[in-house]
Amino acid sequence: MPFVSADLDLTLVMDDDRTLRVPSTLVYAVDNPYAVTALFRTADGDVTWVFGRDLLDDGLIEPAGEGDVTVWPTVVDNRPVVCLALASPAGSALLQLDAGALRVFLDESYELVEMGHEGEHLDIDAALAELLGDAPTR
Numbered sequence: 001m002p003f004v005s006a007d008l009d010l011t012l013v014m015d016d017d018r019t020l021r022v023p024s025t026l027v028y029a030v031d032n033p034y035a036v037t038a039l040f041r042t043a044d045g046d047v048t049w050v051f052g053r054d055l056l057d058d059g060l061i062e063p064a065g066e067g068d069v070t071v072w073p074t075v076v077d078n079r080p081v082v083c084l085a086l087a088s089p090a091g092s093a094l095l096q097l098d099a100g101a102l103r104v105f106l107d108e109s110y111e112l113v114e115m116g117h118e119g120e121h122l123d124i125d126a127a128l129a130e131l132l133g134d135a136p137t138r
Helices: 053-059 099-112 124-131
Strands: 003-013 019-029 035-042 045-052 064-066 069-076 079-088 091-098
Antiparallel strands (some): 003 019, 003 091
8 A cells, every 4th residue: 555654853852841852753654544653763662643644734834633632833943843742641742843844744645645535545344344343234
């Protein structure tokens, strides 16, 4: 299945304003057309999050999201970045990534599946079968 990926260095902003480099990979695959998967490589192991592609795109322009994931644009050291605030029962994190690199990645994803055409790439029958555990229909 076609996909695009980008290896990026994100910045983890800690409570005391120290920062830590977090090597990461963003992946967009046609078989999951609404989502972007992020793999964060940490000293404690890899952490995977899945975001809505539209959430990341919106977060390039204005604050977006609610609950476990929020995204917003800002400027750090005179360069545009996108902030990702992540929350889970295990903890929370504030990450920053280069806005230009995110824009390039998203533009490449739109070359695979145009915005608004994601539904054309879903196999609804297979998704329903998976949700229903391949239960026979009556």
